[in-house]
Amino acid sequence: MKFLLPMNDAVQFFGLTTSLLELLSFILSVMTVVLNIRQIHWAWLFSILSSGLYASVFFEARLYGDMGLQWVFIIVSVWGWFLWWRGIDGSSQLPVSALASRERVVALIAWGLGFIALAWFLKKFTDTDVPVADGFLTAGSLLGQVLLSRKKIENWLIWIIVDVLYVGLYLYKNLMLTAALYAVFVIMAIMGLRAWSKTCQK
Numbered sequence: 001m002k003f004l005l006p007m008n009d010a011v012q013f014f015g016l017t018t019s020l021l022e023l024l025s026f027i028l029s030v031m032t033v034v035l036n037i038r039q040i041h042w043a044w045l046f047s048i049l050s051s052g053l054y055a056s057v058f059f060e061a062r063l064y065g066d067m068g069l070q071w072v073f074i075i076v077s078v079w080g081w082f083l084w085w086r087g088i089d090g091s092s093q094l095p096v097s098a099l100a101s102r103e104r105v106v107a108l109i110a111w112g113l114g115f116i117a118l119a120w121f122l123k124k125f126t127d128t129d130v131p132v133a134d135g136f137l138t139a140g141s142l143l144g145q146v147l148l149s150r151k152k153i154e155n156w157l158i159w160i161i162v163d164v165l166y167v168g169l170y171l172y173k174n175l176m177l178t179a180a181l182y183a184v185f186v187i188m189a190i191m192g193l194r195a196w197s198k199t200c201q202k
C-alpha cells in the first residue's frame with residue numbers, strides 16, 4: 001500500500017522508536033478502550049479505524065495472526081456497534097451482563113480450539129517465527145472482542161490475560177510503543193472490570 005509507506009518512517013515518542021503508523025494506531029486504540037469503559041458506542045468507530053491501521057503494523061512485523069485478527073475485529077466492531085446502540089432486540093440499550101457457568105466453559109473450549117487451529121495454520125502456511133504465541137493470543141483476542149460486543153463482563157478478564165502476554169510478545173518483536181500500549185491496556189482492563197461490575201446484571 002504505497003500511500004502508507006511514509007507512515008512507516010521512524011519517529012521518537014517519549015524515548016521510544018516507532019513509526020507514524022504505529023503511533024496513530026496507538027492513539028486510536030487508547031481512545032477505543034476509554035470509550036469502551038464508559039460504554040459509549042462510538043468506541044466501535046475508533047476500533048474500526050485502529051484495527052485497519054494495526055493490520056498494516058502487524059503485517060510488517062510478520063504477526064499474521066494479529067494482522068488477520070484486525071480484519072475480524074472490523075467485522076465484529078460493526079456488529080458490536082449495532083448491539084451497543086440498539087440492543088439485542090434492536091429497540092433497547094444493551095445492558096452489562098455475565099456469562100452463565102455453561103457459557104464460560106464453552107468460551108474456554110472455543111479459545112482452546114481456536115488456538116490449536118490458528119497455531120497450526122500459522123506454522124504451516126506463514127513465515128511467522130511465533131506461531132504458538134500468535135495463535136494463542138489471536139484466539140483469545142477474538143473471544144474477548146466477541147464478549148465485549150455483547151457487553152459480557154468476562155471480556156475484561158480475557159483482555160487482562162491477553163494484554164499481559166502481548167506485552168512480552170511485542171517486546172520480542174521490537175514493537176516498543178505497542179508493548180507500552182498493551183501495558184496500559186492491562187491497567188485499563190482492570191479499570192473496565194471494576195466500572196462494569198457496578199452495573200452488571202447477574
